[in-house]
Amino acid sequence: MEEPIIPPKVATADEALGFWGRHRFSLLLIITVSIALVLTVISMAIYNSSGAAQLDLSRPGYRSVSDQVDSGTTIDGFSATGPVNVDTIKEFMKLYDEQANKAKAVDAFSGDPLNPAVLEFGNQGTKE
Amino acid sequence: MRQTIRRFSIAAVAVLATGGVLMLGSSLVGAQSYAVLTEDQKQHIVENCVSIKSSLNQLHATDALLRVNRGQMYESLSSKLMDRFNDRLGSNNLDNKAMLTVTSNYRQQLNEFRSHYISYEQKVSAALNVDCTKKPIEFHALLQEARTLRNTVHTDVIKLHQIIDDYRSSVGTFLLNYERLSQ
Numbered sequence: 001m002e003e004p005i006i007p008p009k010v011a012t013a014d015e016a017l018g019f020w021g022r023h024r025f026s027l028l029l030i031i032t033v034s035i036a037l038v039l040t041v042i043s044m045a046i047y048n049s050s051g052a053a054q055l056d057l058s059r060p061g062y063r064s065v066s067d068q069v070d071s072g073t074t075i076d077g078f079s080a081t082g083p084v085n086v087d088t089i090k091e092f093m094k095l096y097d098e099q100a101n102k103a104k105a106v107d108a109f110s111g112d113p114l115n116p117a118v119l120e121f122g123n124q125g126t127k128e
Numbered sequence: 129m130r131q132t133i134r135r136f137s138i139a140a141v142a143v144l145a146t147g148g149v150l151m152l153g154s155s156l157v158g159a160q161s162y163a164v165l166t167e168d169q170k171q172h173i174v175e176n177c178v179s180i181k182s183s184l185n186q187l188h189a190t191d192a193l194l195r196v197n198r199g200q201m202y203e204s205l206s207s208k209l210m211d212r213f214n215d216r217l218g219s220n221n222l223d224n225k226a227m228l229t230v231t232s233n234y235r236q237q238l239n240e241f242r243s244h245y246i247s248y249e250q251k252v253s254a255a256l257n258v259d260c261t262k263k264p265i266e267f268h269a270l271l272q273e274a275r276t277l278r279n280t281v282h283t284d285v286i287k288l289h290q291i292i293d294d295y296r297s298s299v300g301t302f303l304l305n306y307e308r309l310s311q
Contacts, residue, residue, distance in 0.1 A: 049246075051242055051243075051245075051246045053249075054192065054195060054245060054246055054249045055192075055195070055196055055199070057192060057193065057196060061185065061188060061189060061256075062189050062192050062193075064189055065189045065190060065192065065193040068193055069193065069196055069197065070197040070200070070201075075204040075205065075208045075209065076208075077208035077209070077212060078208070078209055078212045078213055078216070079212065079216070080211070080212040080213075080215040080216050080219070081215075081216065081219060082216065083220065084216060084217060084220045084222055084306075086303070086306065086307060086310070088216075089299070089302070089303045089306065090303070092209070092213050092299065093296070093299055093300070093303070095209065096209055096213075096295075096296060096299065097296070099201075099204070099205055099209060100205070100292045100293075100296060102201065103198075103201045103202060103205055103288075103289070103292060104289045104292060106194075106198065107282075107285070108194050108198045108281075108282070108285045109191070109194065109278055109281045109282040109285055110282055110285075112275070112279075113183075113187050113278075114187070114271055114272075114274055114275035114278055115275065116268065116271065116272070116275075119180060119183060119184070119271065120169075120172065120173055120176070120180055120268065120271065121169060121172055121173075122172075122176075
C-alpha cells in the first residue's frame with residue numbers, strides 16, 4: 001500500500017514575514033507614539049527646569065498680567081567699537097546712570113506678603 | 129550559589145532597613161517642622177482656604193510680571209552697556225580688568241537671582257496645588273518655604289543693585305586715572 005503523497009506546504013507571503021513583519025504598521029505606530037511621548041517628557045522637563053516656565057506669561061495663571069509686560073524699556077546700547085576719550089567715557093556714564101537709576105528704581109520682591117500673620121491668619125499671629 | 133543568594137538577601141535587607149530608617153527620620157523631621165500650627169490656626173486656614181489661595185494666586189502673577197520686567201532690565205544693563213563698554217576699552221588696549229571683574233560678579237549674581245526665583249516660583253506653585261481644606265499643615269509649610277525663598281530673591285536684588293553701583297564706581301575711577309594719564 002502506497003503512502004499518500006503530501007504536497008509540501010507553501011508559506012504564504014504573510015507567514016513568510018514573521019510576527020513583527022505582519023504587524024509592522026502597528027509597530028510603526030507604537031514606535032512613533034513612544035518617541036513622541038519621550039520627546040514631550042524631555043521638553044517639558046527642560047521647560048520647567050530651565051526657567052522658561054517662570055517667564056512664560058501666556059500660561060493660564062498669568063493671563064491677568066500678561067499685557068503689562070514692560071516692552072518700552074529698551075536700553076540705548078553703547079557702541080562696542082570706536083575710540084575712547086574723556087567725552088566717550090562721560091557719554092557712557094550718562095547713559096549708564098540713566099539705566100542704572102531705572103533698574104534700581106524698584107525694590108523688587110521687598111515686603112513680606114507671605115507672612116502667615118498677614119496671608120493666612122489675618123493678623124491673628126502665629127507661634128513662629 | 130546559596131552563599132551568593134544569602135549575601136544578596138542580607139544586602140537587600142540592609143538597604144531596605146536603611147531606607148526605612150531614613151524615610152522615618154525625614155517624616156519625623158517634616159512632622160516637627162509642620163507642628164507649629166495650633167488647632168485654631170489650622171481651622172482658620174481650612175475656613176479661609178479660598179481667599180488665601182486667591183491672594184496667593186494674585187501674588188504669584190504679580191511676582192511673575194515683576195520677574196519678567198526686572199529680569200529684562202538687569203539683562204540689558206549687562207549686555208548692552210557693561211559688556212560693550214568693556215569691549216570698547218579692550219579694543220583700545222586700555223585696562224578694563226576692574227570693570228571685567230565687576231561684570232563677572234554681576235553676571236554671577238544675576239544667575240543666582242534667576243535660579244532662586246525658579247525655586248521660589250516652584251514652591252508657590254506647589255502650595256497652590258495643595259488642597260488647603262484637606263492639608264492645611266502641608267500648605268502652611270510650603271508657604272513658609274516660599275516666604276524664605278522670596279526673601280532670598282529680594283537679597284539677590286539688593287546685591288545686584290550694589291554691583292550696579294560698584295560698576296559705576298569702577299568707571300568713575302577709570303575716568304579719573306584716564307584724565308590723570310592724559311594730562
